[in-house]
Amino acid sequence: MTAKREYDTPGIILAAIFILLAGIFLNESRNLTDSDSYVFPVAICTAMIVFSIIFIVWNLLKPHPDREATLVPGSTPRRVGLVALMMISALIMPYVGFLPAGIGVFAALMVLAMYEPWTWKRAANYALICVAIVTGFYVIFDIVFLVPLPEIPF
Amino acid sequence: MQGIEYVLEAISLYHISIALAGVIAGTVIGALPGLTATMAIAVLVPLTFSLKPASALILMGAVYTGAIYGGAYSAILLKTPGTPSAIATTFDGYPMAKRGDGDLAVTLACTSSVFGGLVGALFLLLLAPPLAKIALAFGPVEYFWLAIFGLSLISALSEGHMLKGLIGGCFGMLLTTIGVAEVSADIRYTFGSHTLIGGIEPVSALIGLYCVPVMIDLVATPARHLQVSTEGRGFRLREALSLNWRHKFSLLRSSVIGTITGILPGAGGSIAGLVAYSEARRSSKRTEYFGTGEPEGVMASESANNATVGGGFIPTLVLGIPGTPPDAVILGALLVQGIRTGPNLFVGGETSIVYVFIAGLFVATVLMLPTGLLIGRYAYRFIISVPKAILVPTVAFMTIIGTYAIRNNMSDVVIMIVLGAIGWVLDRYGFKPSPIVLGLILSRIAEQGFVQGWIIGTARGNAAAEFFNRPISLGIIVFIGISMFYPLIARRWRLNKELQNDSET
Amino acid sequence: MKTFGKIILTAAAAAVAATFVLTTTAAAEFPEKAINYIIAFKPGGESDVTARFQQPFFKKKFGKDLVMSYKDGGGGAVAWAQLNTITGDGYTIMGTNLPHMVIQPLQKDVGYTTDGIVNVYMFHYTPDAIVVTDKSPYKTLKDLIDFAKKNPGKVTFSGSAKGSSNHLAQVTFDRLAGIKTAYVAFAGTAPSSTALLGGQVVASWGYTTVPPAYPGTRMLAVAMEKRHPNFPDVPTFKELGFDMVSGAYRGIAVPKSTPEDIRKKLAKMIDEINHEPAFIKQMEDNGFAMLNAPYGPELDKFMAKAKKDITTSAKEAGMVK
Incomplete structure (x- = not known):
């Protein structure tokens, strides 16, 4: 309808990344000597490259903008913060133990996900909830289901 | 009547309370992504040393049934299957919850699970020895085609973005090839990293791909997680039952598919749900609504995965071949007890244990109705009423600890989070998580089936013929063709009809 | 003053007594708490089942629990690579498997070495065997060899993953019998037997x-020194003229930092269970074969031989270069 040609640019870029990824895997396949090990992955890589090329060519010939993808409401720092905090908790847990790392990161996540103003009462309540939930997880997993969670090392 | 004593033993107060405790514990376990029925049963094994074998079996069966059902909660309310069996439940369950029908979806999952569970148990009771033969009829080639059948669902799940779906499916399959190859034992695609030797655990990957993107978007805006209606609507049980009744044939078909898939030792609950979903979608008059919150989709997946419980016990008890991973643990516990499974178990000296157990499985499945409705209501209320600042960290911790618990390995958690971030980016640009997850779950079955079928075929003189000349394979291939092209054909028909109508008026 | 001195003295005496009591009980009563037993595979597998057999005997004999946990991944490699990072106080032990632990470090850098793992006991093995169904036309090993000689490449064997003792046995046997067969690897004994x-x-x-586990199957020969007590009618390969004794061996290892006396104590405890008649009967009824290689020279000798044999056959099978 519109005069301007709209491409699904992110889609094309991602398809190119997938081609690259398949290429890396294909290259690594050359180290394998047993055909049982490489036949299937090579077939998958080939299929992935073929689909990605068709996708790119198809989109360049006849632009198909992905309208769904253009909308991004919300706060990007909070998004990044969530992933970063989860990652931090996974990385420090083996060194400081599940409970300390858990309570710290849980509290930080609460602050991150909070959209209402903090009051002293709310802060006190949330601190209690934070300790209760992390301890609750600890009891369920470590004590009831015998999952050896990282212990406090001292 | 002969056999009544087994029923009486199973409904003794003692066994009913064991079953009740088992179902409740199982439901909670299933709802927590990462905690699986297999693990819960492994924890219970030492109890079998102190309990009577039949009682221990009832407890394990109840935990198992409950866990498979519990997986539906997180699938519906968080878009994260609590167990892989509930993957197909997310397709329509989460859209239902999003639009405010979460309560109905949870209740529907409960009634459908009970129905499916009862069908599976009924087959176990009446037809176990003959049905066990199905477990042996499926060879590598059949598993290969079954996996392809599952993958063909990609075309249905990514309407409008077929190519993106296919690329995503390939990406999922490629991820599973990392690590030690399960049958050829080669260490491949680890790129020198020790972390990658363990490979990408499918369950932790699906937690990352489904749950992390939901949380990322949850934290970004102050908006509510799910729509809620203002007036309380109770359980909406009547509505759920009338939906069940309206789709009774679909429900029954899904349960039968679930039972048969459960019998297949190489398949399991996730494939049962996917195949049943695919079939329900194909035969429905509302095909185009599947994936947008169609209750029949939830019914198909949930009835099928609970039917695998009874189905899985069929080869376990008759042939000593575990139908599903939890069955393998139960079989091990039986061995330690000195109980030998096999055809004799159904006719010989230890018959009573089997029949008390089957009766117990019925009791546990029926108990799932009240407990499931109650726990479901509580879970739903919790998810809709808890403030975001508590919901986000709780769910984040659930994914971290759940992923860790699968293999007691922190590297899996790191991989889960990384995949989650990647999944969010891919999802935004139209590469949906479901095709990737299908690739992850089905790749191993497809690869092993292909390699084994090829070697056997070559030894028999013609590898290609091996893949296309076997009756069951041909049957599955026909189904693959139907489910891939039926929507296109149906649309063509409908268009033609509309054209005719137009020209008539 | 007098009372004060008395108090000091009593306190000191009490302290000495307390330390004495504590140290002696600690020395005499290992284990004081439950022992964490890590299985390097999924629950329900053979490594899990044999550990489960030990579990009740351990509780009965030593009063404490063996608590199982599962660290599955990389065919066991993930767990073994982490073993030496765990605190070595005797309260964490791990199941180990041969030939995996020899072959994996030879293939690639997997984060552990065969000699870096401190085994305290190898407690049983599952001997390799050729299995057919009851309905199979091959009544003896000779029948099968004759058929294979007439039809090279046509005989298909299912078995555990490549590099498993099943696979190495197939390669060795093909050479010894002068036949050529096809090996179809499955993800374990259960799917392999299902295919059969x-x-x-x-x-x-x-x-x-x-x-014992799959009714409707029988063995043509077993790769043992002597016939298996549970199957007195099944000949060994040796009797039939094929010099091969092989199987999958299982043991228990501890982190490297575990003190010498605890290693010996654990070995002694497992040894006690291994000599319990009820345990032996249970293992043998289920087809396992007992093995007693406790920590010390016996284990060293066993490991040295196993390492040499496995390396040779893995090379022959093309698993390692």
Whole structure:
């Protein structure tokens, strides 16, 4: 309808990344000597490259903008913060133990996900909830289901 | 009547309370992504040393049934299957919850699970020895085609973005090839990293791909997680039952598919749900609504995965071949007890244990109705009423600890989070998580089936013929063709009809 | 003053007594708490089942629990690579498997070395065996060899993953018997035996544990020194003129930092269980074969021989260069 040609640019870029990824895997396949090990992955890589090329060519010939993808409401720092905090908790847990790392990161996540103003009462309540939930997880997993969670090392 | 004593033993107060405790514990376990029925049963094994074998079996069966059902909660309310069996439940369950029908979806999952569970148990009771033969009829080639059948669902799940779906499916399959190859034992695609030797655990990957993107978007805006209606609507049980009744044939078909898939030792609950979903979608008059919150989709997946419980016990008890991973643990516990499974178990000296157990499985499945409705209501209320600042960290911790618990390995958690971030980016640009997850779950079955079928075929003189000349394979291939092209054909028909109508008026 | 001195003295005496009591009980009563037993595979597998057999005997004899946990991944490599990072106080032990632990470090850098793992006991093994179904036309090993000689490449054997003892046995046997067969690797004994029962393959390289677990199967020969007590009618390969004794061996290892006396104590405890008649009967009824290689020279000798044999056959099978 519109005069301007709209491409699904992110889609094309991602398809190119997938081609690259398949290429890396294909290259690594050359180290394998047993055909049982490489036949299937090579077939998958080939299929992935073929689909990605068709996708790119198809989109360049006849632009198909992905309208769904253009909308991004919300706060990007909070998004990044969530992933970063989860990652931090996974990385420090083996060194400081599940409970300390858990309570710290849980509290930080609460602050991150909070959209209402903090009051002293709310802060006190949330601190209690934070300790209760992390301890609750600890009891369920470590004590009831015998999952050896990282212990406090001292 | 002969056999009544087994029923009486199973409904003794003692066994009913064991079953009740088992179902409740199982439901909670299933709802927590990462905690699986297999693990819960492994924890219970030492109890079998102190309990009577039949009682221990009832407890394990109840935990198992409950866990498979519990997986539906997180699938519906968080878009994260609590167990892989509930993957197909997310397709329509989460859209239902999003639009405010979460309560109905949870209740529907409960009634459908009970129905499916009862069908599976009924087959176990009446037809176990003959049905066990199905477990042996499926060879590598059949598993290969079954996996392809599952993958063909990609075309249905990514309407409008077929190519993106296919690329995503390939990406999922490629991820599973990392690590030690399960049958050829080669260490491949680890790129020198020790972390990658363990490979990408499918369950932790699906937690990352489904749950992390939901949380990322949850934290970004102050908006509510799910729509809620203002007036309380109770359980909406009547509505759920009338939906069940309206789709009774679909429900029954899904349960039968679930039972048969459960019998297949190489398949399991996730494939049962996917195949049943695919079939329900194909035969429905509302095909185009599947994936947008169609209750029949939830019914198909949930009835099928609970039917695998009874189905899985069929080869376990008759042939000593575990139908599903939890069955393998139960079989091990039986061995330690000195109980030998096999055809004799159904006719010989230890018959009573089997029949008390089957009766117990019925009791546990029926108990799932009240407990499931109650726990479901509580879970739903919790998810809709808890403030975001508590919901986000709780769910984040659930994914971290759940992923860790699968293999007691922190590297899996790191991989889960990384995949989650990647999944969010891919999802935004139209590469949906479901095709990737299908690739992850089905790749191993497809690869092993292909390699084994090829070697056997070559030894028999013609590898290609091996893949296309076997009756069951041909049957599955026909189904693959139907489910891939039926929507296109149906649309063509409908268009033609509309054209005719137009020209008539 | 007098009372004060008295108090000091009593306190000191009490302290000395307390330390004495504490140290002696600690020394005499290992274990004081439950022991964490890590299985490097999924729950429900053979490594899990044999550990489960030990579990009740351990509790009965030593009063404490063995608590199982599972660290599955990389065919066991993930768990073994982490073993030496765990605190070595005797309260964490881990199941170990041969030939995996020899072959994996030879293939690639997997984060552990065979000699870096401190085994305290190798407690049983599952001998390799050729398994067929009851309905199979091959009544003896000779029948099968004759058929294979007439039809090279046509005999298909199912078996555990490549590099498993099943696979190495197939390669060795092909050489010894002068035949050529096809090996179809499966993800473990259960799927491999299922394929055999379903008629997908001609025969199976399995273990002596297969016939008790899967009714409808029988063995043609077992790779043991002497016949298995539970199957007195099944000949050994040696009797039939093929010099091969092989199987999958299982043991228990501890982190490297575990003190010498605790290693010995653990070895002694496992040894006690291994000599319990009820335990032996249970193991043998299920097709396992007992093995007693406790920490010390016996284990060293066993490991040295196993390492040499496995390396040779893995090279022959093309698993390592």
